[in-house]
Amino acid sequence: MKIYAYGIIDSNSGMDEPLRELGEASVYNIPYRDIAVTVSELNDEAKEITDTYILEHERIVERLMEGFTVLPMRFLTVFNTKKDLLSMAEFYYEDFKDNLVRLRNKVEFGIKIIWPQDTIKQRIINAWNKSNHSLSIPADSKAKSFLKEKFKQQQIEKEFQEEANRCIAVVDDYFNKIACEKKLKRLQTENLLLNSSYLLEKQRQNDFKQAFEQLKSAPGDLKFLFSGPWPCYNFVTLTKKPSAVDYFNTEDMLNRLLAQQGLPERNAV
Amino acid sequence: MTMNRIIETDSQEAFIKEIEKVQDVLPKRIDANPKNVEKGLAKLVLTLVELIRKLLEKQAMRRIEGGSLSDEEIERVGETLMKLENKMQELKEIFGLKDEELNLNLGPLGDLM
Numbered sequence: 001m002k003i004y005a006y007g008i009i010d011s012n013s014g015m016d017e018p019l020r021e022l023g024e025a026s027v028y029n030i031p032y033r034d035i036a037v038t039v040s041e042l043n044d045e046a047k048e049i050t051d052t053y054i055l056e057h058e059r060i061v062e063r064l065m066e067g068f069t070v071l072p073m074r075f076l077t078v079f080n081t082k083k084d085l086l087s088m089a090e091f092y093y094e095d096f097k098d099n100l101v102r103l104r105n106k107v108e109f110g111i112k113i114i115w116p117q118d119t120i121k122q123r124i125i126n127a128w129n130k131s132n133h134s135l136s137i138p139a140d141s142k143a144k145s146f147l148k149e150k151f152k153q154q155q156i157e158k159e160f161q162e163e164a165n166r167c168i169a170v171v172d173d174y175f176n177k178i179a180c181e182k183k184l185k186r187l188q189t190e191n192l193l194l195n196s197s198y199l200l201e202k203q204r205q206n207d208f209k210q211a212f213e214q215l216k217s218a219p220g221d222l223k224f225l226f227s228g229p230w231p232c233y234n235f236v237t238l239t240k241k242p243s244a245v246d247y248f249n250t251e252d253m254l255n256r257l258l259a260q261q262g263l264p265e266r267n268a269v
Numbered sequence: 270m271t272m273n274r275i276i277e278t279d280s281q282e283a284f285i286k287e288i289e290k291v292q293d294v295l296p297k298r299i300d301a302n303p304k305n306v307e308k309g310l311a312k313l314v315l316t317l318v319e320l321i322r323k324l325l326e327k328q329a330m331r332r333i334e335g336g337s338l339s340d341e342e343i344e345r346v347g348e349t350l351m352k353l354e355n356k357m358q359e360l361k362e363i364f365g366l367k368d369e370e371l372n373l374n375l376g377p378l379g380d381l382m
Contacts, residue, residue, distance in 0.1 A: 137333060143344050143345075146347050150326055189287050227274070229273075
Protein backbone atom coordinates (compact mmCIF):
# COMPACT_ATOMS: atom_id res chain seq x y z
CA MET A 1 0.00 0.00 0.00
CA LYS A 2 1.50 3.33 -1.05
CA ILE A 3 1.11 6.58 0.85
CA TYR A 4 -0.11 9.80 -0.73
CA ALA A 5 1.14 12.95 1.04
CA TYR A 6 -0.73 16.28 1.15
CA GLY A 7 1.48 18.39 3.36
CA ILE A 8 3.44 18.90 6.53
CA ILE A 9 1.70 20.44 9.53
CA ASP A 10 2.99 22.02 12.73
CA SER A 11 1.38 19.49 15.07
CA ASN A 12 1.86 15.81 15.73
CA SER A 13 -1.69 15.23 16.94
CA GLY A 14 -4.38 13.30 15.11
CA MET A 15 -7.00 14.81 12.85
CA ASP A 16 -9.81 16.72 14.56
CA GLU A 17 -12.35 15.15 12.24
CA PRO A 18 -12.11 12.36 9.70
CA LEU A 19 -11.53 13.40 6.10
CA ARG A 20 -11.87 11.13 3.11
CA GLU A 21 -10.12 11.69 -0.15
CA LEU A 22 -8.52 10.08 -3.19
CA GLY A 23 -10.68 7.04 -3.73
CA GLU A 24 -12.47 7.44 -0.41
CA ALA A 25 -9.34 6.62 1.57
CA SER A 26 -9.29 8.29 4.96
CA VAL A 27 -6.85 11.09 5.58
CA TYR A 28 -4.66 10.86 8.67
CA ASN A 29 -1.42 12.17 10.12
CA ILE A 30 1.87 10.36 10.45
CA PRO A 31 3.71 12.14 13.28
CA TYR A 32 7.42 12.81 13.31
CA ARG A 33 8.74 14.51 16.48
CA ASP A 34 6.55 17.64 16.91
CA ILE A 35 5.29 17.81 13.30
CA ALA A 36 3.28 15.44 11.10
CA VAL A 37 2.78 14.52 7.47
CA THR A 38 -0.85 14.41 6.39
CA VAL A 39 -1.47 11.42 4.15
CA SER A 40 -3.94 8.92 2.83
CA GLU A 41 -3.32 5.38 1.72
CA LEU A 42 -3.29 4.63 -1.92
CA ASN A 43 -3.92 1.41 -3.74
CA ASP A 44 -1.34 0.34 -6.25
CA GLU A 45 -3.16 2.18 -9.03
CA ALA A 46 -1.18 5.34 -8.38
CA LYS A 47 -0.70 5.69 -12.10
CA GLU A 48 -4.41 6.25 -12.54
CA ILE A 49 -4.40 9.39 -10.46
CA THR A 50 -4.76 12.28 -12.82
CA ASP A 51 -5.18 16.02 -12.67
CA THR A 52 -8.85 15.52 -11.87
CA TYR A 53 -7.70 14.91 -8.31
CA ILE A 54 -5.92 18.19 -8.08
CA LEU A 55 -8.92 20.00 -6.65
CA GLU A 56 -9.31 17.31 -4.01
CA HIS A 57 -5.66 17.65 -3.05
CA GLU A 58 -6.18 21.39 -2.79
CA ARG A 59 -9.32 20.96 -0.68
CA ILE A 60 -7.47 18.83 1.86
CA VAL A 61 -4.65 21.35 2.09
CA GLU A 62 -7.18 24.12 2.66
CA ARG A 63 -8.93 22.15 5.37
CA LEU A 64 -5.59 21.64 7.07
CA MET A 65 -4.97 25.38 6.91
CA GLU A 66 -8.05 25.96 9.03
CA GLY A 67 -6.28 24.47 12.01
CA PHE A 68 -2.56 24.36 11.28
CA THR A 69 0.32 25.96 9.46
CA VAL A 70 0.79 23.82 6.38
CA LEU A 71 3.62 23.20 3.97
CA PRO A 72 1.66 21.95 0.98
CA MET A 73 3.37 19.15 -0.87
CA ARG A 74 3.57 18.79 -4.59
CA PHE A 75 0.51 17.23 -6.19
CA LEU A 76 1.03 13.47 -6.67
CA THR A 77 3.71 13.05 -4.03
CA VAL A 78 3.61 9.34 -3.27
CA PHE A 79 5.81 7.28 -0.95
CA ASN A 80 6.21 3.55 -1.33
CA THR A 81 6.29 2.88 2.40
CA LYS A 82 5.81 4.64 5.71
CA LYS A 83 9.52 4.13 6.33
CA ASP A 84 10.37 6.14 3.19
CA LEU A 85 8.09 8.93 4.31
CA LEU A 86 9.63 9.05 7.79
CA SER A 87 13.11 9.13 6.25
CA MET A 88 12.06 12.18 4.25
CA ALA A 89 10.66 13.81 7.42
CA GLU A 90 13.89 13.11 9.27
CA PHE A 91 16.04 14.45 6.45
CA TYR A 92 14.12 17.73 6.13
CA TYR A 93 13.05 18.18 9.74
CA GLU A 94 15.02 21.38 10.42
CA ASP A 95 13.92 22.90 7.11
CA PHE A 96 10.31 22.03 7.85
CA LYS A 97 10.50 23.67 11.25
CA ASP A 98 12.01 26.85 9.77
CA ASN A 99 9.36 27.03 7.07
CA LEU A 100 6.52 26.35 9.48
CA VAL A 101 7.63 29.29 11.61
CA ARG A 102 8.15 31.55 8.60
CA LEU A 103 4.80 30.73 7.01
CA ARG A 104 2.70 30.83 10.18
CA ASN A 105 -0.45 32.95 9.66
CA LYS A 106 0.48 33.70 6.08
CA VAL A 107 -1.25 33.12 2.76
CA GLU A 108 -0.31 33.45 -0.86
CA PHE A 109 -1.92 35.61 -3.54
CA GLY A 110 -1.30 35.55 -7.26
CA ILE A 111 -1.27 38.41 -9.74
CA LYS A 112 -0.92 37.73 -13.45
CA ILE A 113 -0.73 40.51 -15.99
CA ILE A 114 -1.02 40.48 -19.75
CA TRP A 115 0.23 43.49 -21.67
CA PRO A 116 -0.32 44.48 -25.31
CA GLN A 117 3.08 43.29 -26.51
CA ASP A 118 2.26 43.85 -30.19
CA THR A 119 1.44 47.51 -29.59
CA ILE A 120 4.47 48.02 -27.40
CA LYS A 121 6.84 46.35 -29.84
CA GLN A 122 5.42 48.41 -32.71
CA ARG A 123 5.92 51.59 -30.72
CA ILE A 124 9.55 50.64 -30.09
CA ILE A 125 10.08 49.80 -33.79
CA ASN A 126 8.60 53.14 -34.83
CA ALA A 127 10.89 54.98 -32.43
CA TRP A 128 13.86 52.99 -33.74
CA ASN A 129 13.01 53.77 -37.35
CA LYS A 130 12.92 57.48 -36.53
CA SER A 131 16.29 57.35 -34.80
CA ASN A 132 19.66 57.05 -36.54
CA HIS A 133 21.03 54.44 -34.22
CA SER A 134 21.68 51.68 -36.73
CA LEU A 135 24.92 49.70 -36.92
CA SER A 136 27.55 51.94 -38.49
CA ILE A 137 28.61 49.68 -41.36
CA PRO A 138 27.57 49.91 -45.01
CA ALA A 139 24.95 47.43 -46.17
CA ASP A 140 26.98 46.58 -49.26
CA SER A 141 26.71 42.80 -48.96
CA LYS A 142 24.22 40.19 -47.87
CA ALA A 143 26.28 39.39 -44.77
CA LYS A 144 26.46 43.03 -43.66
CA SER A 145 22.75 43.60 -44.29
CA PHE A 146 22.13 40.54 -42.12
CA LEU A 147 24.26 42.02 -39.33
CA LYS A 148 22.48 45.39 -39.55
CA GLU A 149 19.11 43.68 -39.31
CA LYS A 150 20.29 41.55 -36.37
CA PHE A 151 21.58 44.63 -34.59
CA LYS A 152 18.20 46.31 -35.04
CA GLN A 153 16.40 43.22 -33.68
CA GLN A 154 18.71 43.08 -30.66
CA GLN A 155 18.20 46.74 -29.82
CA ILE A 156 14.43 46.46 -30.17
CA GLU A 157 14.41 43.37 -27.95
CA LYS A 158 16.58 45.14 -25.38
CA GLU A 159 14.21 48.09 -25.26
CA PHE A 160 11.26 45.69 -25.03
CA GLN A 161 12.83 43.99 -22.00
CA GLU A 162 13.58 47.33 -20.36
CA GLU A 163 10.02 48.49 -20.93
CA ALA A 164 8.81 45.25 -19.29
CA ASN A 165 11.06 45.88 -16.28
CA ARG A 166 9.77 49.44 -15.91
CA CYS A 167 6.17 48.26 -16.09
CA ILE A 168 6.75 45.43 -13.59
CA ALA A 169 8.44 47.83 -11.17
CA VAL A 170 5.35 50.08 -11.25
CA VAL A 171 3.04 47.13 -10.63
CA ASP A 172 5.22 45.71 -7.87
CA ASP A 173 5.17 49.05 -6.04
CA TYR A 174 1.47 48.55 -5.34
CA PHE A 175 2.08 45.29 -3.45
CA ASN A 176 5.63 45.42 -2.23
CA LYS A 177 4.91 47.24 1.00
CA ILE A 178 2.05 44.88 1.90
CA ALA A 179 3.75 41.58 1.17
CA CYS A 180 6.33 39.76 3.28
CA GLU A 181 7.87 37.97 0.32
CA LYS A 182 7.32 37.76 -3.41
CA LYS A 183 8.18 35.67 -6.44
CA LEU A 184 8.04 37.51 -9.74
CA LYS A 185 8.26 35.70 -13.05
CA ARG A 186 8.59 38.12 -15.91
CA LEU A 187 7.65 37.55 -19.54
CA GLN A 188 7.07 33.81 -19.38
CA THR A 189 5.46 34.46 -22.75
CA GLU A 190 5.73 37.74 -24.65
CA ASN A 191 2.14 38.55 -23.65
CA LEU A 192 2.35 37.41 -20.04
CA LEU A 193 4.20 40.37 -18.61
CA LEU A 194 4.08 39.18 -15.04
CA ASN A 195 3.21 36.00 -13.19
CA SER A 196 3.69 36.82 -9.54
CA SER A 197 3.06 35.30 -6.13
CA TYR A 198 2.98 37.40 -2.99
CA LEU A 199 3.17 36.07 0.54
CA LEU A 200 1.36 38.10 3.17
CA GLU A 201 0.04 38.04 6.69
CA LYS A 202 -3.54 36.79 6.80
CA GLN A 203 -4.75 40.04 8.33
CA ARG A 204 -3.42 42.04 5.37
CA GLN A 205 -5.60 40.32 2.77
CA ASN A 206 -7.96 43.27 2.47
CA ASP A 207 -5.06 45.71 2.03
CA PHE A 208 -3.75 43.54 -0.76
CA LYS A 209 -7.13 43.43 -2.49
CA GLN A 210 -7.48 47.20 -2.19
CA ALA A 211 -4.03 47.67 -3.71
CA PHE A 212 -5.12 45.47 -6.59
CA GLU A 213 -8.28 47.54 -7.12
CA GLN A 214 -6.15 50.71 -7.25
CA LEU A 215 -3.80 49.13 -9.76
CA LYS A 216 -6.70 47.93 -11.88
CA SER A 217 -8.24 51.39 -12.01
CA ALA A 218 -4.96 53.05 -13.02
CA PRO A 219 -4.80 54.13 -16.68
CA GLY A 220 -3.19 51.62 -19.02
CA ASP A 221 -3.85 48.77 -21.33
CA LEU A 222 -3.17 45.84 -19.02
CA LYS A 223 -5.27 42.77 -18.31
CA PHE A 224 -5.27 41.33 -14.81
CA LEU A 225 -5.89 38.04 -13.08
CA PHE A 226 -6.11 38.18 -9.31
CA SER A 227 -6.31 35.00 -7.25
CA GLY A 228 -6.08 33.99 -3.64
CA PRO A 229 -5.77 33.36 -0.84
CA TRP A 230 -3.88 30.15 -1.62
CA PRO A 231 -1.83 27.85 0.57
CA CYS A 232 1.82 28.94 0.41
CA TYR A 233 2.70 26.75 -2.56
CA ASN A 234 5.45 28.98 -3.88
CA PHE A 235 7.17 29.88 -0.65
CA VAL A 236 8.39 26.62 0.84
CA THR A 237 12.15 26.83 0.62
CA LEU A 238 14.42 23.94 1.48
CA THR A 239 18.09 24.43 2.15
CA LYS A 240 18.98 20.74 2.26
CA LYS A 241 19.17 19.24 -1.18
CA PRO A 242 17.21 16.07 -1.83
CA SER A 243 18.94 13.09 -3.34
CA ALA A 244 16.67 12.78 -6.32
CA VAL A 245 13.09 13.78 -5.60
CA ASP A 246 11.67 17.27 -5.34
CA TYR A 247 8.64 17.10 -3.08
CA PHE A 248 7.92 20.81 -2.88
CA ASN A 249 8.49 22.15 -6.38
CA THR A 250 4.92 23.34 -6.72
CA GLU A 251 5.48 26.30 -8.98
CA ASP A 252 3.06 25.00 -11.56
CA MET A 253 0.39 24.07 -9.00
CA LEU A 254 -1.58 27.29 -9.16
CA ASN A 255 -1.64 27.29 -12.93
CA ARG A 256 -2.97 23.75 -12.89
CA LEU A 257 -5.60 24.67 -10.34
CA LEU A 258 -6.64 27.69 -12.35
CA ALA A 259 -6.87 25.55 -15.46
CA GLN A 260 -8.93 22.96 -13.58
CA GLN A 261 -11.29 25.59 -12.26
CA GLY A 262 -11.66 27.06 -15.71
CA LEU A 263 -10.93 30.61 -14.54
CA PRO A 264 -14.41 31.55 -13.30
CA GLU A 265 -16.20 34.54 -14.72
CA ARG A 266 -15.32 38.05 -13.74
CA ASN A 267 -15.78 38.84 -10.07
CA ALA A 268 -16.72 35.29 -9.30
CA VAL A 269 -16.03 34.28 -5.72
CA MET B 270 -10.07 30.42 8.92
CA THR B 271 -12.29 29.78 5.95
CA MET B 272 -10.63 30.31 2.61
CA ASN B 273 -12.74 32.84 0.73
CA ARG B 274 -10.95 32.28 -2.52
CA ILE B 275 -11.30 34.92 -5.19
CA ILE B 276 -10.31 34.39 -8.78
CA GLU B 277 -11.02 37.53 -10.70
CA THR B 278 -10.28 38.48 -14.26
CA ASP B 279 -11.98 40.29 -17.09
CA SER B 280 -9.93 38.43 -19.71
CA GLN B 281 -10.53 34.78 -19.00
CA GLU B 282 -9.69 33.42 -22.44
CA ALA B 283 -6.51 35.44 -22.81
CA PHE B 284 -5.16 34.10 -19.52
CA ILE B 285 -6.11 30.50 -20.28
CA LYS B 286 -4.21 30.82 -23.57
CA GLU B 287 -1.09 32.23 -21.92
CA ILE B 288 -1.13 29.72 -19.04
CA GLU B 289 -1.41 26.88 -21.56
CA LYS B 290 1.54 28.31 -23.49
CA VAL B 291 3.67 28.40 -20.34
CA GLN B 292 2.78 24.82 -19.49
CA ASP B 293 3.41 23.59 -23.02
CA VAL B 294 6.79 25.22 -23.36
CA LEU B 295 8.23 24.09 -20.05
CA PRO B 296 7.47 20.43 -19.42
CA LYS B 297 8.53 19.27 -15.99
CA ARG B 298 10.10 16.07 -17.19
CA ILE B 299 11.90 14.99 -20.33
CA ASP B 300 9.47 12.86 -22.28
CA ALA B 301 11.85 10.07 -23.14
CA ASN B 302 9.67 7.41 -24.64
CA PRO B 303 11.08 5.45 -27.59
CA LYS B 304 8.83 7.22 -30.11
CA ASN B 305 10.10 10.72 -29.49
CA VAL B 306 13.42 10.34 -27.77
CA GLU B 307 15.11 11.75 -30.88
CA LYS B 308 13.01 14.91 -30.78
CA GLY B 309 13.58 15.30 -27.03
CA LEU B 310 17.33 15.09 -27.43
CA ALA B 311 17.27 17.39 -30.44
CA LYS B 312 15.34 19.93 -28.41
CA LEU B 313 17.91 19.84 -25.64
CA VAL B 314 20.89 20.08 -27.99
CA LEU B 315 19.35 22.79 -30.18
CA THR B 316 18.47 24.83 -27.09
CA LEU B 317 22.10 24.89 -26.10
CA VAL B 318 23.24 25.64 -29.65
CA GLU B 319 20.69 28.46 -29.84
CA LEU B 320 22.00 29.93 -26.59
CA ILE B 321 25.56 29.88 -27.92
CA ARG B 322 24.44 31.33 -31.26
CA LYS B 323 22.72 34.24 -29.51
CA LEU B 324 25.76 34.88 -27.35
CA LEU B 325 27.97 34.88 -30.44
CA GLU B 326 25.66 37.35 -32.15
CA LYS B 327 25.71 39.71 -29.19
CA GLN B 328 29.46 39.52 -28.89
CA ALA B 329 29.86 40.15 -32.63
CA MET B 330 27.63 43.25 -32.44
CA ARG B 331 29.61 44.60 -29.50
CA ARG B 332 32.86 44.20 -31.37
CA ILE B 333 31.51 45.73 -34.58
CA GLU B 334 30.10 48.68 -32.63
CA GLY B 335 33.38 49.03 -30.77
CA GLY B 336 35.21 49.24 -34.09
CA SER B 337 37.59 46.39 -33.34
CA LEU B 338 36.84 44.39 -36.50
CA SER B 339 38.13 45.07 -40.00
CA ASP B 340 35.78 45.22 -42.96
CA GLU B 341 36.86 41.76 -44.03
CA GLU B 342 36.30 40.34 -40.55
CA ILE B 343 32.84 41.90 -40.39
CA GLU B 344 32.00 40.26 -43.69
CA ARG B 345 33.20 36.86 -42.43
CA VAL B 346 31.35 37.16 -39.11
CA GLY B 347 28.15 38.18 -40.90
CA GLU B 348 28.35 35.26 -43.28
CA THR B 349 29.06 32.77 -40.48
CA LEU B 350 26.18 33.98 -38.34
CA MET B 351 23.85 33.99 -41.32
CA LYS B 352 24.73 30.39 -42.21
CA LEU B 353 24.40 29.33 -38.59
CA GLU B 354 20.94 30.84 -38.38
CA ASN B 355 19.86 29.16 -41.60
CA LYS B 356 21.17 25.81 -40.40
CA MET B 357 19.30 26.19 -37.10
CA GLN B 358 16.14 26.95 -39.03
CA GLU B 359 16.57 23.76 -41.07
CA LEU B 360 17.17 21.64 -37.96
CA LYS B 361 14.13 23.11 -36.19
CA GLU B 362 11.99 22.22 -39.19
CA ILE B 363 13.40 18.68 -39.36
CA PHE B 364 12.57 18.02 -35.69
CA GLY B 365 9.31 19.98 -35.73
CA LEU B 366 10.43 22.46 -33.09
CA LYS B 367 9.22 26.03 -32.69
CA ASP B 368 11.39 28.92 -31.51
CA GLU B 369 9.57 29.18 -28.18
CA GLU B 370 10.22 25.49 -27.47
CA LEU B 371 13.97 26.04 -27.40
CA ASN B 372 14.29 26.93 -23.74
CA LEU B 373 15.05 25.31 -20.40
CA ASN B 374 13.49 25.97 -17.04
CA LEU B 375 16.28 26.48 -14.54
CA GLY B 376 13.94 26.40 -11.54
CA PRO B 377 14.50 29.33 -9.21
CA LEU B 378 16.85 30.95 -11.72
CA GLY B 379 14.07 31.27 -14.27
CA ASP B 380 14.36 30.33 -17.92
CA LEU B 381 17.60 29.86 -19.80
CA MET B 382 16.65 32.37 -22.51
